[in-house]
Amino acid sequence: MTSSVPTINASDRERLREAHPEVFHRSIMKRYGLLVGSGIVTLYLVICFFAFNVGPAFMNGQWDRASLYIQDWYSWRAQPRLRFEDNGTVKAQWSSRGQYAQGADIFWLKPTETGGYTVTYGSDADRLDVTTSRVDVYLNGTAYPVTISEDAATAPADAPAAIRQDGNKVLVNYGYEGQAEIRTSQVYVQRRFLGWANFLFDTKSDFWGKSWGQLAALATIGERLDPARSNIGHMVDDFLGNNVWQHADILSKLLQTLVMAFVGTLLGTLFAFPLAFIAARNITRSRAANWGMKRLFDFLRSVDMLIWALFFTRSFGPGPIPGIAAIFFTDAGALGKVYAEAVENVDDKQREGVKSVGAPPVIVNRFGVVPQVLPVFISQSLYFWESNTRSATVIGAVGAGGIGLKLLEAMGTNADWDKVAYMVLLILLVVFLFDAISNAIRSRLIGGPTH
């Protein structure tokens, strides 16, 4: 291959050097600028790494909890307590957040004839046979009896790593399927299943525990469960009134967030529209008015959305009003600036045309300026609407209410990560939907596909 490369002799080299000085004699800045720049950035990142204590924070992070929280996003845990009663039987106890109705038939938790319980973890080879005197732990078909005395539960000496003695209690780990904690007076069982428990109906509902087929049949041809209302209405009521998932509350909070973004952006647009004409140098021939209006926009824009949000939360109480006000004030400034720039860049010929037939100033602007800038105005407002739908969530968390606050509450308990996942899905859905709508409107207005 090298033979095909033309050789360059000295005079050629000289000629090329002369012809392209910018390639061969680059300034120091150009030659080493990138290297120095990336060196400085790397140094800065290293300094920040130590200043923010990133290393220790990651080392002290509770990563076991992290995997638990992540699993909670898409699966749920049933956590009954199997208490040893005085009469030699075992009783299953559920907390108030239990996922099963009273007296429900649970396929993995069966009472035995001797008064004990059998807990299966996936298959019969992995199970617990619980009685008050001993718990037989089956791992892959092999039994390891855990004996229970007055003051300790004791694991057998040959037990594998999945069975661990911890003081006077024994911990059994079945991996993803769950775990158990055997104590002297009870067994804490934790069983994990894929999906969201009782997402549609809570245990108090008449529709709880029914299969999709049964529900479809009830909705269409089945007898009315409650003579006063139709089954579909009944289902909707029970779904919205689901105590565990609080669908009605979450949906209304989501609507609040959407209203914040919509009304805030709309009012900002309506406010910025006339003022942009005052701020534009070519429309209003008063330097003082232009300058004052532009500084007003700068001020509104520069005060952080957070400041507006907290300020109005203090005065109006939590809810959508502070959210609307915060978005309105920041957007009025930002939109005003963009609008004013658009108006300053209009083609003057159309204005002159309308002016030449003797139209008053309002008409000149209406027919000479507005038709030119309206598509830009609307497309900018749509961009802001999209972006505000996202920022309204965060503003809400600060105190303005809406889905943001709900998210913060759900995360604060550290037990409702499934609900967090649900709300995140709703938010993603809404954001994508609105992106699509605003893209569609924009491309119709401006013409041609935009991203």
Place this chain on the structure above:
Amino acid sequence: MATISEQNNGSRRGELGPAASMMMQHYRQQLRTRRIYTAISIGIFLVVLFYSLQFANDANAGKFFERLPYFFDFIRSFVPDSPMEIFRAMFDLPSPYADGSLKYNYTADRHYITDTLYIPNFIYQLVITINIALVSTIIGSALAFLLCFFASTNLVGAGITRFVVRRIMEVLRAFPEIVIAGLLTAILSIGPIAAIIAITVHTIGALGKLFFEVVENSDMKPDEGLRAAGASWVERVRFAIVPQVLPNFVSYTLLRAEINVRASTIIGAVGGGGIGEVFRLAIGRDHAAKTYAIIILLLVSIIIIDQFSAWLRRRLIGQQSFEFGRGAA
């Protein structure tokens, strides 16, 4: 309009031939349809706006018109004891009103470097917030830079790669920042790292989208030249695409840095630390002087950052307005 119709129907009708009068009729018909559509859409808009406002008012803890008078009361009562107090709160100087309460304990928050030299607390927190924004902008833009070439039609033939990369960017962009921050706070305990990662994730998505649009609009002639010389894909990207798009990339990144400073204040208020948290506490506890001190600090620093980045962007790419890029915020 009246004059035109008079002309049309009146004595001078003869001046308008049959073709012209048909056109006139057609025009008026179109005008009418258009006006009806405009009226209907404005009507729908107003109805939606009205119900939205009503819904917002009902959902709010305090009702708008009930609270409005108190709103001005709040502003009136929310004044510092003296204008100097704002200055003292800002620089952690001892206050003459000090009574041991949190409201006037400015000096307690000093961050001492040496025995006598200290950084005032608010400025310290502001520096943290700005650094959070900078770090996440740098990391986020670097990752977006790496990703964006795989999302652009003119560089990647495989539709599936493009589709996957674009969807990843969209999810990163739309994923609520507070959830990432909240999850990481639960794992790593409270601190700026959660905020950094949350903002970084969002930055990757937002910048990635803008970046690949720039790449798609770049001139493909240099690429063809390199391809003809037998350059590999990486070499083509490095020497044909990157030099063209770099000024725009830097400009978008600077714009993003501005947005991220605001974002990190807000995330800070939710639990990420920094000036946002201090501000939330100050306004929540009615500490007027501290609140105004923080507002002034934030306002000044945001204006400085905006002006600096606007100046830098103008130097890089000339007078082109890049406010339009805010859409991907």
